[in-house]
Amino acid sequence: MTQRDNEQLDRVRDVFDDWAVRGRAEGMAKSHTPFVRPAFELLELAPDARYLDIGCGDGYTVRWATQAAPQGRAVGIDLSAEMIALARRMSADLDDVEFHQCAFPEHPLPHAGFDTILSMEVFYYLPDMGAALEETLRLLAPGGRFTCMVDFYGENEASHSWPEDVGVEMTLLDSAGWRGALEDAGFDVADQRRMLVPADEASEPWKATEGSLLTLGRRPE
Numbered sequence: 722m723t724q725r726d727n728e729q730l731d732r733v734r735d736v737f738d739d740w741a742v743r744g745r746a747e748g749m750a751k752s753h754t755p756f757v758r759p760a761f762e763l764l765e766l767a768p769d770a771r772y773l774d775i776g777c778g779d780g781y782t783v784r785w786a787t788q789a790a791p792q793g794r795a796v797g798i799d800l801s802a803e804m805i806a807l808a809r810r811m812s813a814d815l816d817d818v819e820f821h822q823c824a825f826p827e828h829p830l831p832h833a834g835f836d837t838i839l840s841m842e843v844f845y846y847l848p849d850m851g852a853a854l855e856e857t858l859r860l861l862a863p864g865g866r867f868t869c870m871v872d873f874y875g876e877n878e879a880s881h882s883w884p885e886d887v888g889v890e891m892t893l894l895d896s897a898g899w900r901g902a903l904e905d906a907g908f909d910v911a912d913q914r915r916m917l918v919p920a921d922e923a924s925e926p927w928k929a930t931e932g933s934l935l936t937l938g939r940r941p942e
């Protein structure tokens with residue numbers, strides 16, 4: 722890890738600690754849910770599925786996973802200690818969820834230990850995205866799936882100002898770039914699609930026209 726990578730991690734951690742403390746995390750989860758809930762349902766988790774959310778924020782998809790896979794394992798990891806504290810508070814009535822603070826691709830989890838991994842709006846923050854995608858592949862059991870979702874991507878021009886708006890570097894890839902990045906890490910790309918919000922429900926026009934880019938990778942058997 723270079724000094725520049727560490728500085729990027731520190732900046733991202735500061736931004737999301739601040740968002741968690743100032744009550745912006747729940748709003749973020751609410752605004753992501755119209756994209757993520759249908760994507761989560763497409764996964765049709767088995768009742769014993771082992772599920773991981775990388776960059777889980779307030780942990781909303783991890784809580785969904787405990788409902789969808791009551792005999793499984795539901796884990797969320799996040800760089801921000803404040804996000805993890807919030808996720809734990811919001812999950813206090815559940816005894817079968819796990820949250821860990823770590824700077825992915827560092828983590829305390831077993832290789833080949835998950836059937837399904839989801840990540841919403843995270844991977845473009847990672848200083849070495851290629852290494853992080855390779856580690857994601859190693860976390861999956863053979864045949865396991867990774868749903869990688871981003872709103873910041875080449876075709877979504879409305880998102881291009883976000884690095885300046887948020888004050889952190891972000892890796893901008895278009896849909897072909899995301900497909901290629903997953904393939905370079907060893908995934909078979911099984912699907913790629915845009916998740917759209919109906920125009921009359923979209924709080925910003927791009928949510929109905931460009932939407933959230935979903936790339937579904939599968940670890941080869």
Ligand SMILES: C[S@@+](CC[C@H](N)C(=O)[O-])C[C@H]1O[C@@H](n2cnc3c(N)ncnc32)[C@H](O)[C@@H]1O
Nearest residue numbers: 737750753776777778799800801824825841842
């Ligand atoms: C835009 S938020 C998305 C949160 C959540 N996925 C959602 O849909 O609301 C990005 C999240 O990724 C986390 N994150 C960024 N870099 C990370 C890293 N290297 N390891 C783990 N989490 C990271 C941030 O702390 C933040 O909570």
